[in-house]
Amino acid sequence: MDIAENLPDRDRGIILTLDSIGKSYPMGEVSVEALRNVSLSIAEGELVVLLGASGSGKSTLLNIIGGLDTPSSGTLLFGDRNLSTASEAELTEYRRHSIGFVFQFYNLIPSLSALENVQLVTDIALDPMDAVDALRLVGLGERMQHFPAQLSGGEQQRVAIARAVAKRPRLLLCDEPTGALDFQTGKIVLEVLRMVNAELRTTVLLITHNASIAGMAHRVIRMRSGEVSEDYRNETRLDPSELSW
Numbered sequence: 001m002d003i004a005e006n007l008p009d010r011d012r013g014i015i016l017t018l019d020s021i022g023k024s025y026p027m028g029e030v031s032v033e034a035l036r037n038v039s040l041s042i043a044e045g046e047l048v049v050l051l052g053a054s055g056s057g058k059s060t061l062l063n064i065i066g067g068l069d070t071p072s073s074g075t076l077l078f079g080d081r082n083l084s085t086a087s088e089a090e091l092t093e094y095r096r097h098s099i100g101f102v103f104q105f106y107n108l109i110p111s112l113s114a115l116e117n118v119q120l121v122t123d124i125a126l127d128p129m130d131a132v133d134a135l136r137l138v139g140l141g142e143r144m145q146h147f148p149a150q151l152s153g154g155e156q157q158r159v160a161i162a163r164a165v166a167k168r169p170r171l172l173l174c175d176e177p178t179g180a181l182d183f184q185t186g187k188i189v190l191e192v193l194r195m196v197n198a199e200l201r202t203t204v205l206l207i208t209h210n211a212s213i214a215g216m217a218h219r220v221i222r223m224r225s226g227e228v229s230e231d232y233r234n235e236t237r238l239d240p241s242e243l244s245w
Ligand SMILES: Nc1ncnc2c1ncn2[C@@H]1O[C@H](COP(=O)(O)OP(=O)(O)OP(=O)(O)O)[C@@H](O)[C@H]1O
Pocket: 025, 027, 032, 033, 034, 052, 053, 054, 055, 056, 057, 058, 059, 060, 061, 209
């Protein structure tokens, strides 16, 4: 199957290639095999939802893709750059410039305003967006001077998304971005991610245990016991407002 099918022509390159990725954690006498023989590639511009039950290996995979952890075996390419043999310094540079992270808990600095939280990143990025533009993009143009405690959970997550996209990463990695949010607020955050993917053309990999979210993806990958158990494209995508759980 052409994994870039339905994508605009300019987005048909492969951004990420995983070949037989394995990850084991030594635990005394035994070791936990968190990932086994994971092979897949992701096309530039795709919005991929990675599903799986707790313990299936989703976060481990995301951490390896994001350069936060290294595989025990196999090869990981970002474009044609081999990350499985990269040094710590190279991985730091990769994380800093190529990857945006959004986690379940927003990790904002409480003593800084929304704008200052985003500026922390734009101050050190190579070719950042204007921090004000990033906050307007996520619909927070009117709340920029607010501190995290003055914002709702959904608004704080939108600040976190603005912070992640402001450095113009090629890949946005989201680990349970709606996990701490109620249904309606979660859908607003998912709409922001859909819009970032559509308008900025940022490749998005979103991991969740919530199978309902799969409907908004170009492509769905399901993990079970450290392996890819399913990998398919949605013929028709749902708008986040049409999702229900
Ligand atoms: N640092 C670690 N040391 C030992 N075992 C680990 C470590 N990190 C993860 N594991 C194990 O690897 C397996 C996969 O964990 P992982 O966190 O990737 O799953 P997950 O699908 O993201 O789960 P969840 O949805 O609960 O976050 C689990 O069995 C977990 O206990």
